[in-house]
Amino acid sequence: MNSQQIKKIQLIWDNYIKSNKQVLDTKGQEISNIDKTRYEAIVQLKELIEQFNISESNIYEFKTNIDSFNKRNNFWGFTATKGQMFFNQLVKYSETKIDALSVLLKDVISKPKDLKDALIKIEKLEKYCLPIFNKAKDRRKAPNPGSVGYYLSYFWQIHDNSQWPILYTSQINSYKELNLWEDKPSQKETYSFFYNLNQEIKQVLESHSKKSISNWDAEHAFWNFKGNPNKELVKKKTETKEIKTELETSIVINSSFELSDYLIPKVAKLIDLGNETEKSSALKGSEYEKLVAEIFKQLDFEVEVLGQGTGRNPDAIIRLREESTAFLVDAKAYSNGYSLGVDDRAIKEYINHYSPKLQKEGYKKIGFIIVSNSFKSNFDSFINDVTWNTDVKRFILLSSEALLYLLAYKTKDRLSLSTIIESIIGFGNPVTANNIIEEFDDV
Structure with missing residues (x-):
């Protein structure tokens, strides 16, 4: 580490101190004392881990318990791709040897004796994942070995946060910007390099600040610098109208990448087109x-375009034949936010007309998606009516920005279409970019 890099690290710390050590959660709310909050969460997480270790809960229950807990207490970013998604895929691909996976996980998520033992644990899980990943017909659905370091170090930090730093992608990105990082061929070598670099950085900060520096101190400082998954958020201006749109009043969460980097120019203009006021309606x-x-085609749906000029029809029908899933899609280019108005009757007509046809084609899961820049009326009663009285069981309000982020994450992380569908049907309405970033952004 040269003198210039050391000065930069010191400046990163000083700027963190000047911010009053502010840390924001994924909703944009300040956590006044995240370390204290984490300690309280750790007590409950240790209980969940212990229940799994002594077989009071099986691996399926453990996976669900960890998922539920982190969705309520997302202080480590485990809900993202390298955490819960990796866990879900690991279990799904191991159903024929679930007992062996259970034994392996109990071993590797336990507290390592030292760094050497930690690297052995990483190597075990990495070797387990590699053949699954390499043989998978669709690797997007398989447990990626590149997630092993984050996944295991999360559990190790629950056991002992003073010893085990979490392998955050965001911190690696910060280190790359400082020319401190060298990519390694395996997760074992990656974590070894990360661990030792983290120790060196803490020593620099201790010398500079004249106080003891914890793993969390260093982590927060670097999150504040660049890579915090919960980094500084900004509120969008709201219109001075009695009814404000959902997107206009929401807090914007920044992703760890530029959206335009993963979109072709043709589709990137979707939001601008929705806001266009010069063209005819x-x-x-x-x-x-x-x-x-x-965009739905690029997400790998089979798309049948209906659209304008074809009578009283939705704009498109999108299908995933392998999972017997189909959605009717209506695209609404409203610059001031879409509200139901007279469309509620038409939507029901679309559903009643096309649902029987789709069922005859073998589609068992049928949904309805409205895409618009924003939504300004409350659709709850209408959605409840539709999902209760028709064959459509999922009614989704999807913002243009959320749709673009789905495509970006699909391109960036090679997400499978089934994973994308699972995510959007699980959100409340409307589905915003915030929801997509929270679900898929790398930590």
């Missing part, structure tokens, strides 16, 4: 519908 609507259909 018909032309604007037609172009918006075509872009929405194109």
